[in-house]
Amino acid sequence: MVVGCLIAEHIRQGFRVLEQPEQTKDMTKEDFMEHHRVWCCSTTPEKAICGVSRIWVFSLARRKGIATRMLDTVRNSFMYGGHLTKEEIAFSDPTPDGKLFAKKYCEMPAFMVYNFIG
Numbered sequence: 001m002v003v004g005c006l007i008a009e010h011i012r013q014g015f016r017v018l019e020q021p022e023q024t025k026d027m028t029k030e031d032f033m034e035h036h037r038v039w040c041c042s043t044t045p046e047k048a049i050c051g052v053s054r055i056w057v058f059s060l061a062r063r064k065g066i067a068t069r070m071l072d073t074v075r076n077s078f079m080y081g082g083h084l085t086k087e088e089i090a091f092s093d094p095t096p097d098g099k100l101f102a103k104k105y106c107e108m109p110a111f112m113v114y115n116f117i118g
């Protein structure tokens with residue numbers, strides 16, 4: 001049974017996600033907004049090496065560290081003899097789930113994105 005899949009590709013640059021201003025209205029719907037909010041990114045390119053084109057985990061197997069393990073494996077095997085840092089990774093047009101995962105995985109809200117329609 002396949003529980004996870006990650007497709008990675010070589011890239012040259014990414015763009016940092018910009019933090020959205022906090023909602024002042026409808027604070028009781030904060031969780032809802034977090035899941036439906038779009039994201040904005042910087043227009044300044046930064047060096048990136050590995051692009052996460054697709055990442056998916058079977059719904060009943062989520063929040064068990066599977067995506068984390070898949071991406072750790074990619075970082076250790078993507079370049080022969082090298083190890084990628086979390087700063088060298090970018091995510092292709094992240095979904096709301098992908099955004100929450102990327103923020104946690106990269107240990108920063110300003111993770112990098114690529115491959116989006118401006």
Ligand SMILES: CC(C)(COP(=O)(O)OP(=O)(O)OC[C@H]1O[C@@H](n2cnc3c(N)ncnc32)[C@H](O)[C@@H]1OP(=O)(O)O)[C@@H](O)C(=O)NCCC(=O)NCCS
Binds near residue numbers: 056069096
């Ligand atoms: C995004 C996705 C791949 C994450 O897979 P996962 O195996 O559940 O991720 P992990 O268990 O490694 O998550 C690591 C941390 O990221 C954060 N995180 C991941 N998914 C989250 C979510 N839906 N909501 C909030 N935080 C989330 C959590 O902090 C989590 O740690 P915790 O469970 O100890 O709190 C999975 O939700 C998925 O397949 N979603 C549908 C497809 C998709 O949207 N892909 C993203 C494309 S960019």
